[in-house]
Amino acid sequence: MIDLYYWPTPNGHKITLFLEEAGLPYTIRPVNIGAGEQFRPEFLAFSPNNRMPAIVDGAPADGGAPQTVFESGAILLYLAEKTGRFLPASPRGRIETLEWLFWQMAGLGPMTGQYGHFNVYAPEKIPYAIERYGREAQRLLGVLDRRLAGRAFIAGDEYTIADMACYPWVDPYAGAPMDMTPFPEVRRWKEAIAARPATQRAYALTAQVNPNAGKPLGEDERRQLFGQAPR
Structure with a gap:
């Protein structure tokens, strides 16, 4: 099972697009970036740039301990190599x-x-x-x-x-x-x-995870998203 630390942004959508296309089982762990949850120590432990998405793969190909991956491009490459899909073999x-x-x-x-x-x-x-x-x-x-x-x-x-x-x-x-x-x-x-049906399923998650998507940002949300100093 893959735990996906996610919020419905363009970078978040990349990973749900893959997971829905591949049919991999996953659990969404919402990271409300407007509430500052990306700065929590437990999230920073495996996503040190305080950005989502990130994943924890409980069943990595090597059979070892859970594998964490941050950065959306790295996650896509990891999942493609894990499944042998959506990355040409040649x-x-x-x-x-x-x-x-x-x-x-x-x-x-x-x-x-x-x-x-x-x-x-x-x-x-x-x-x-x-x-x-x-x-x-x-x-x-x-x-x-x-x-x-x-x-x-x-x-x-x-x-x-x-x-x-x-x-x-x-x-x-x-x-x-x-x-x-x-x-x-x-x-x-x-x-x-x-x-594509997988695209539609991936984007349908937006309303489920963040019912306020598309609404104007509040002042606290704006501060969390754009006003944080490095930690």
Whole structure:
């Protein structure tokens, strides 16, 4: 059994997408990041960057003690290797998938996240930041659109952890929708993933785990999310 320390954010969705697709048994352990639960010592013991998601795998492949994994990209890679699924077996297919997994971790996620922060959550509008991250998010969508031309999924015909990593970070903010008109390949790809039953099950967890999802943040939630000094 896998314990998933989770809150319904784009990074959290990555892991539920995998678990639902693979049919692995798991238990959600909510980490309410608006209430500061990511700073609890028992969570920091295996997720030292005070970020979720993280997992504890009670039945690792080596048969040893429970395996902890933090960082969403590392979790996807761990689960793919554990199950032998959603990561091509061929060396070239594997490296292509990992290239795009790391592209998401280093580029699409952080840049789209900053776009969302300055458009939705920042206490004051900063035009330079809004334009800077908006342009970069659009540029990255262009990179992804070109990659998807002639391919069903990012690594080819197979749905992989690269798709699971990127999908939640494409236009994720209802309060600041992005102009997707210039990216027909991304729109086609996103619609195909959204139609998958596992995707629908994964996203249905949002309302179960956080009934307040989508509502404006309270001052204490804002402080917990954006005002914490390093510990």
